[in-house]
Amino acid sequence: MIDVSVYPSSWESCSVGEAGEAIVGQQRTPEATHGNGPLPYLRVANVHDDALDLNDLASMRFTEVAKERYRLRDGDILLCEGQSRELVGRAALYRGEPEEIYFQNTVIRFRAHDEILPEFALLVFRAYQYSGIFSGIAKATTNIAHLGLTRFKELPFPIPPRATQEEIVDTARSVQSSIDASLSGLASLISTAMRMPSEMRDLVLLGDRAIGEPQSEDPTLPGKWLTAADIVRSDAPIVYGITQPGPEVTDEGGIPYIRGQDLRDGYIATNALRHTSPAIAEKNARAQLATGDVLLGIIRSLRVAIVPEELDGAHITQGTARIRPGEEIDSSYLAHWMRSDAVQAWFRSRLRGINMPRLNLRDVQILPVPVREITEQVRLARILDVATEGLEQVIADANASAKRLRVLERDAVESCAYGAVAWTITNRIEPNRQRELAQLAMSRIKAASTMEDKSPKPRTRNPSNSVPRKKTTQQSGAEQNQVLAVLSQASGPVTPEDLYRNLELEDSAIDSFFVVLRKLSQEGRISISRPNDSDVHIERIR
Structure with a gap:
């Protein structure tokens, strides 16, 4: 209060x-x-x-x-x-x-x-x-x-x-308009900065050309088109990982594995990795990870990340594909290519399923990859790395500024309502x-x-699903038999709010009320249903 x-x-x-x-x-x-x-x-x-x-x-x-x-x-x-x-x-x-x-x-x-x-x-x-x-x-x-x-x-x-209210409202409106304009500008900046990396990848790596056909001649490309299956190491084909990683291994011998939800846009969230046993990891040695491997989420997300040095020897699950670049492909270059708008759209057109859309490994294997000279790949990847890191910093700074503005907005509202600003206006x-x-x-x-x-209060007819109310002293607690009796008189489902009012309970009885409802539901004497996101209906089971 x-x-x-x-x-x-x-x-x-x-x-x-x-x-x-x-x-x-x-x-x-x-x-x-x-x-x-x-x-x-x-x-x-x-x-x-x-x-x-x-x-x-x-x-x-x-x-x-x-x-x-x-x-x-x-x-x-x-x-x-x-x-x-x-x-x-x-x-x-x-x-x-x-x-x-x-x-x-x-x-x-x-x-x-x-x-x-x-x-x-x-x-x-x-x-x-x-x-x-x-x-x-x-x-x-x-x-x-x-x-x-x-x-x-x-x-x-x-x-x-009233005059003081008007001046307070005018001041608050002016402050709010400035904050809203700043937040809108920051939101536009963030939206633009988030779009730019993928657009830059298309421009730098693809230019005006369309994705080419593997093994075909493209005079506009200073290199050649190959499939993803062609550019991996011969001893490390494109694979997905462990199907059943088993229970979490909490001791030091556990082997970390990466799930689809651990992939972020460009990196791996290492703080929440789970661990499998060495025995299960050994059975799935074909999918073991090495530094520089490029990972692709193949269920829903299509996120791409590069395996860092600290995860060398880790594993993946069946929701992730591993692509280990051969000698003629740079990992960062390949990751940027797979994160481009063009490739993401290419992947999305091949997703199968509605509830759990996914790519088959065959789709990943036939992905066309523009293969340039390795020095050129490294140069282009560095340009994109610098640009992407700069835009990520812009986004981080803009989000921090928006957060500070939200705090300022909260402080300004209270100050204008009855705080320092209100006192200043009042003292005039x-x-x-x-x-x-x-x-x-x-x-x-x-x-x-x-x-x-x-004034006399109009009398209204009770709705068909309401329960006739009696004038009684408010009760300090709810009893099972009272709840059942009130529900028995109702002609249909009632809400918790209506049931509470018809029980004539004090505000302090709210906790005991829900305890009784929980017990009656567990005993199968009432049904509690949620027909939509906002409503709750309670009905006695006859």
Whole structure:
């Protein structure tokens, strides 16, 4: 919970629930098939930090009553109610497009009071998410943290005068625009730098010509075209490695072996290599590695790497092909050729299979290779090595700069919301006048909140899959028989959130609630299903 003393002293504060209307969206269930629709809605996957992703919208049906309640308006703020703990409460502002859209119960919608600018409220909620306020109050299940509507509404919310909010928002927008522009420039730089090595390989090694036919004459090439099978050492044909490496050998006698996932773009990740026994390694001696061997991933990745000196004598698995260059081929030259766009496209056109696309060794053996004089190969490889290393450093520096900008963004959001920047802007107005304006805004918010409390609440018919609720004292813990009784009254599957509410449990009972669910599931008395990435359905097994 945030300490309100961090807000400027001339501001007022209230609860989030008083600062605006906060509700969760409509539950997605099999029964949500009546009414008008299907209509698009937002879920957790669509709510990013200060941005809505509208490219992949799900849809469901909404009744006329539900449409009125769950339709978004320009200025509504959406927060992730359920997310990983570090991302729970991630918030974005809906700015009126698309014109008609709704939201699911995995998302909280906050509609600010007239005295509060929506962009200022967004700034506060982003600061809460960045600083760990939201993760601190969230209740976690196995892998998802839930912000909780009640806990969210009870959080304090700062109330500066409207004019102060406007200046804070303008400042924050200016800072954010500069950061966004810098991040966009860095992203473009990284994207270009990542494309350039393969494009340079095509230009340097292939030029304007197409991949030639092995053994054919090519007057434009200062050399000849051979197949990969032709350029390896005669005693080391192209092979893949160990089919069954056996259990991990942890003592010093273990022989390291390289899997497809250990290959990176241009190098081998040596920190996670596994080890097989000397006996298994001996049975597969034909695939033993030597310094300078070129490795190619033949399942999915098609990554290429050169075996360093420290892995001399290691092995590979069946997901990797070994190519040991003969005397007329330089290892680095061959690796650059195999990493070029042209060769990667040549390999991809020969992949077989859908779930586990792979190359056959025959495909690797017939790969055309442009064979130049060995001194020319070395010269070209060195040019590409230097250029590639330089671009890799550019990418590393750009990523480091982007990381620093992200930290600056987090600090700037909190500073503008109620930190140093907010204090500086606030102090430009005489303290008593600032306090009077804040108190006036606060009185209007309180008055609106009081009127809402006294207004009659409309009665709505329970959805077909809900459970009639009884007015009882909230319980401090969940019992198996209570859970089963509530599920027995339901006409269909219910969500954990609805079940929790219908049990009338206190917030502190969340842990015992999930313990009971786990036990009932293990005993086969309830079924817990996940019809999609965001929903969970619980049903009693009759």
